[in-house]
Amino acid sequence: MxxxxxxxxxxxxxxxxxxxxxxxxxxxxxxxxxxxxxxxxxxxxxxxxxxxxxxxxxxxxxxQVELQGPDAGRLAQYLTPRDLSKTRVGQGRYVPLCDHAGWLINDPVLLKLSEDRYWLSVADSDIHLWAAAIGRERGWAVEVREPDxxxxxxxxxxxxxxxxxxxxxxxxxxxxxxxxxxxxxxxxxxxxxxxxxxxxxxxxxxxxxxxxxxxxxxxxxxxxxxxxxxxxxxxxxxLESGLISYGADMRWQDTRATPFEMGFGPLIDLDSGHDFVGRAALSRLAAEPPARQRVGLTIADTPPLPGSPVPLWQGDAQVGHVTEFAYSPRLGTTIGHALIRADLAEAADGLHLRLEGRHHAAALNPIPFVK
CATH class of the missing domain: 3.30.1360.120 (Probable tRNA modification gtpase trme; domain 1)
Known part of the structure; x- marks a missing residue:
């Protein structure tokens, strides 16, 4: 079709x-x-x-979401739990953004162009509206816009x-x-x-x-x-290289995840003393092991690509979901990324997908598949 x-x-x-x-x-x-x-x-x-x-x-x-003005750095730091205090002009940083409940809402690269000008190179979402609202509500001297x-x-x-x-x-x-x-x-x-x-x-x-x-x-x-x-x-x-896709792996409402479930724990700086959106929620989440963990899968056969996340089963119990999969020419098999119950992330038998009336066996595999 x-x-x-x-x-x-x-x-x-x-x-x-x-x-x-x-x-x-x-x-x-x-x-x-x-x-x-x-x-x-x-x-x-x-x-x-x-x-x-x-x-x-x-x-x-x-x-790009541009933050410009005397408080541009202040807003940039408030938007992310990653500590930006040592970021130099001409340096980019991969920065998770979370909402007040601790869910990931984007994972842009931040570019520091000057002390009062930053870009957030964002994945598919209206982060400029989020950033502008927060800057205005805080009363900070910063303009938020989408530049040319x-x-x-x-x-x-x-x-x-x-x-x-x-x-x-x-x-x-x-x-x-x-x-x-x-x-x-x-x-x-x-x-x-x-x-x-x-x-x-x-x-x-x-x-x-x-x-x-x-x-x-x-x-x-x-x-x-x-x-x-x-x-x-x-x-x-x-998928082969283990890159994260916000739209597939952790999109708001559909497949939302916390930074700890996605492996971003080292980027969540709770000890630097800076305040940021979601700090209280992330402090609570950091005190407990994550409920789910991101894993790689090899999948038997060449199942049809559904174009959306699909449930991951162990027997008759749903234990997670596969966010995306595809056939890898370099590996000669179908591979995917998934969020699975954390207690199964190291070893799990009997995993499978159910697509168009067929079961496709799946096995855990380290990410990245290809280094």
């Missing part, structure tokens, strides 16, 4: 939309109220480029070669999550060593959406010697 997605004014186009259409995009999803490419018609080839070569991705839907910023990702083992061809070899010295404000032929950018894969890569945070086609074509041209091609964030690779 074939479906289509309507292109209308209620969903925004990215700065690279026309370039992706020209270069053969075959499917879109919607992320942060914006179209994001899903594939370019060759899933196997796009996966291979990411694993063995280099790919370029339109990830402009990875929106459109990330473009270069990902894969050859990503550093392409990025160095564009900017120079200094990019190879950037540390992971490190970034620098720069430009490319007059195109204003923030260049970061980051991206939603474990294959190595960079993100070019374009700061003028009118230059989207220019930037796309410059990256494409620089990548020709390395056989670059367009693609999209890859669910198979993220």
């Amino acid at each position: 074939t479906f289509s997605i309507a292109i209308g004014p209620n969903i925004r186009k990215s700065a690279y939309f026309d370039a992706t259409v020209r270069d053969g995009v075959r499917g879109f999803s919607v992320y942060n109220h914006m179209y994001i490419p899903g594939n370019f018609g060759d899933p196997a080839g796009e996966y291979d480029r990411l694993i063995n070569g280099v790919a370029m991705w339109d990830v402009a839907a990875q929106r 910023v459109s990330p473009l990702a270069i990902q894969g083992p050859k990503a550093a070669d392409v990025t160095a061809a564009l900017f120079g070899d200094w990019v190879r010295e950037l540390r992971y999550f490190g970034f620098r404000q720069t430009e490319l032929d007059g195109i204003p950018l923030v260049l970061a060593r980051s991206g939603w894969s474990k294959q190595g890569g960079f993100e070019l945070y374009l700061q003028d959406r009118s230059r989207g086609l220019d930037l796309w074509d410059r990256v494409k041209a620089a990548g020709v010697p390395f056989d670059i091609g367009p693609g999209a964030p890859n669910d198979i690779e993220r």
